[in-house]
Amino acid sequence: MKTRLIAPSLLSADFGNLQRDIDMLNHSQADWLHVDVMDGRFVPNISFGFPVMKTVKEHSTKFIDVHLMIVEPEKYVEEFIDLGADLVSVHYEASVHLHRTINLIQQKGAKAGVVLNPSSPVLLLEDIIAEVDLVLLMSVNPGFGGQKFIENTYKKIAETKDLILSNNSTALIEVDGGVNLDNASKLFAAGADVLVAGNAVFSSDNPEKIIELLKF
Numbered sequence: 001m002k003t004r005l006i007a008p009s010l011l012s013a014d015f016g017n018l019q020r021d022i023d024m025l026n027h028s029q030a031d032w033l034h035v036d037v038m039d040g041r042f043v044p045n046i047s048f049g050f051p052v053m054k055t056v057k058e059h060s061t062k063f064i065d066v067h068l069m070i071v072e073p074e075k076y077v078e079e080f081i082d083l084g085a086d087l088v089s090v091h092y093e094a095s096v097h098l099h100r101t102i103n104l105i106q107q108k109g110a111k112a113g114v115v116l117n118p119s120s121p122v123l124l125l126e127d128i129i130a131e132v133d134l135v136l137l138m139s140v141n142p143g144f145g146g147q148k149f150i151e152n153t154y155k156k157i158a159e160t161k162d163l164i165l166s167n168n169s170t171a172l173i174e175v176d177g178g179v180n181l182d183n184a185s186k187l188f189a190a191g192a193d194v195l196v197a198g199n200a201v202f203s204s205d206n207p208e209k210i211i212e213l214l215k216f
């Protein structure tokens with residue numbers, strides 16, 4: 001069966017009402033909760049770190065999908081897993097020893113993902129695809145919510161799918177950035193398994209309805 005998972009991004013939530021927004025997600029058809037960690041070095045923005053991750057885990061009933069937009073992610077993956085991350089994704093561009101970091105995440109008992117920036121070609125993953133549980137394709141330049149979707153992502157989904165099949169990999173494909181009601185079903189049809197959505201969900205008066213609609 002085709003996987004169609006929705007991972008709302010907490011980056012667009014109301015941080016003054018975080019528990020309320022997490023409760024809303026708990027009651028929604030969201031499958032995962034996407035946690036965007038930014039360090040002001042790998043990306044030109046700072047979001048949040050361990051204390052928020054701890055709060056998220058205390059209140060959320062969903063699978064926790066942590067997206068690390070930080071330099072030297074290998075220094076921090078274990079703590080995110082200890083705090084309850086179910087999946088940790090690190091950027092190819094930020095990981096000098098990617099194979100080691102992927103193994104570290106899996107040995108700690110979490111799923112491991114690798115993320116590609118919009119300008120990084122899929123062929124960079126040729127020698128790691130068999131090891132990873134997920135490939136996260138950025139469909140905007142990482143750092144901010146609410147940006148415009150980059151159309152070249154469709155080509156990269158097809159290339160990732162081919163790479164997965166030719167390596168007998170079981171990796172899922174996740175797409176992050178500019179996902180909305182206009183492109184979600186096309187992205188699933190192109191081969192995406194998981195869609196992240198921040199602005200589309202949290203800027204709506206009825207976020208639960210948007211989450212439901214994004215699946216179809």
Ligand code: DX5
Binds near residue numbers: 143
């Ligand atoms: C961007 C983040 C995304 C972001 C998506 O750097 O990785 O997860 O929150 O937000 P939208 O859906 O608003 O593009």
Ligand code: ZN
Binds near residue numbers: 009036176196
């Ligand atoms: Zn993200």
